[in-house]
Amino acid sequence: MNVDAVLVVAGPGLVADPDLLAGLTAGEAAGLGVAGEFVAAVDAAQVRRLLDGPGPQRAAVLLPGPDPAVRALLVQDADWSRWTVHYDLDDTGPQPVAAGSVHLYGRGVWGLAWAIRHAVQRLRRPARRIGYGRHPQQWGELRLPPAVADRIAAALADRPVPVSRPLPVAVLLHGGFWRSVWAADLMDAMAIDLADRGYATWNLEYRRPDRHGWAATTADVATGLAVLARLPALAGGGVPAGLLDLDRIAVLGHSAGGQLALRAAADTAADTAAGRNGSRDVGGDGVRVALAVSLAGVLDLVEGQRRQVGTGAVAAALGGTPTEIGQVYAASDPMARLPVGVPQLIVQGAGDDLDLIDFNRRYVAAARAAGEDPGWLEQPGDHFSVIDPAAPIWKATVTELDRRLGR
The missing domain is CATH 3.40.50.9100 (Dehydroquinase, class II)
Incomplete structure (x- = not known):
């Protein structure tokens, strides 16, 4: 419009x-x-x-x-x-x-x-909002490439839309130090840009821990990711069967969302290794993360708590310090989850907060020491350049995203 x-x-x-x-x-x-x-x-x-x-x-x-x-x-x-x-x-x-x-x-x-x-x-570019739970904050916004969206909109309700090639999916997880005042609208420009580049974008909203607790946040991210396998049924004719390529799912998280993205990737990899991920052929969710992308992510929660980043945001979100709730940190801290078991791309603006630059550089070094080879992209830019479609660092990120998903 x-x-x-x-x-x-x-x-x-x-x-x-x-x-x-x-x-x-x-x-x-x-x-x-x-x-x-x-x-x-x-x-x-x-x-x-x-x-x-x-x-x-x-x-x-x-x-x-x-x-x-x-x-x-x-x-x-x-x-x-x-x-x-x-x-x-x-x-x-x-x-x-x-x-x-x-x-x-x-x-x-x-x-x-x-x-x-x-x-x-x-x-300008309306999204289709689809709920994945009963709470008002349990929803995702789906945007499709304009040509695909137009074709679906023009199709008759009783006539299936032919899918020539399934679309790669970009799941977006917003940041904001896990606080409720920040929401999925932060990722609008990214969602539109990726849709214009041929992706189906799933901009995920979730309950934040300051009002609902850490367990609700992590459960919502997991559910919002798993629901991709059932999106055609939830959305009706707006998402034809076979439209989404569930073998090419990239999860992109910004800031606190970077931590959530790597946590979700590690969890799906662990579930797959333990045989807990159902096969799509037999009706299970079967959602796999092909690539986890951290955009200026908070990737060292223990040190982040010690340094009081975000004026104490880490302990406030998780519900305590590493000494008090060690198991929660062990499950949530990207540093503690290495090796993640999923291909990764770590993106960091060189003009960002120095603690975030430190966390990201040390995370890449630790991942390599653990036997993984995450992509590392550090270029000029501030904390929001990494989600700004006009910024060179975002354009470099998309180039690498396309390459890693075989586009």
């Missing part, structure tokens, strides 16, 4: 400098190639009038603020719900919203940039 503009509306009483928000809106809009407009509304009636204005070709972001009448709009069932992202600067926790709209929260002023990106990208 063509999106040519984004409107950002701030509700009355929002505690933030309007000039700062207006400047951020203009910069992000320019980067997305759309017109940007920021309006500080005086009351709920003006907010409603402004939101009624956009339409499918103009995305909208509402910063509701504290006004009860404005906050009531989050759940209002209206046409503009379909193209609106609601964003709270502070950590409100998940808020109910009308069908079709989205709520993000807790990322401060910088989070508005991500809200704008998500508002535009979700309209």
Whole structure:
């Protein structure tokens, strides 16, 4: 869908400098190639009038603020719900919203940039959201190459879509130091870029441990990966049988998601070695990871806890220190899981946090000492360059991804 503009509306009483928000809106809009407009509304009636204005070709972001009448709009069932992202600067926790709209929260002023990106990208290249569990955060977003998606959309409901060659699958695991304020929207641009390159992308959301515990997080990642074998049944006609190449699954995780990606790969390899992975021929899930890709991953949890990376994010996520819950670290720490038993690609921006650079370099050395030969890609870039389709380090990553999956 063509999106040519984004409107950002701030509700009355929002505690933030309007000039700062207006400047951020203009910069992000320019980067997305759309017109940007920021309006500080005086009351709920003006907010409603402004939101009624956009339409499918103009995305909208509402910063509701504290006004009860404005906050009531989050759940209002209206046409503009379909193209609106609601964003709270502070950590409100998940808020109910009308069908079709989205709520993000807790990322401060910088989070508005991500809200704008998500508002535009979700309209520009819509994804099909498919639940894999009962909790609201148990879902994945499937994007297909445009030609494939168009062919499926045009097919009659009772007519199967021919699959000439199954699509390789890129499973995306977002980061954010395992905290709930960060979500799957971080991976939108990556998902779109990979779909344009011929991949089926499965952008996985999962319950984060700060609100649900570490066991819920790891279980969701495992389930969200295994469900790929059943996706045609879950999605109906939107995913024809045979569309996904389950022998070419790459799991790509960013930051904390890099740890989750290597943990998932190690678990599937261990299950295969123990005969616990069912064969697809006899009805089992049979999902194998062909390649695990860590993008600026947190790959040494023990040392990460000692150094208090992310202001204590490791112990907060896992539920304690290595001394207190050694078995949890042993199961989760990529360093402790070597050899992983799955081909790997480790990607790190040279301008990132020095501790992450250290973790990644030492992980590659330890993997080689354990008899594995992970790909190692360190190039100029910061923590987010590794998930930015415009960055040279991402383009180098995709080149290596294609090569390793035989594309």
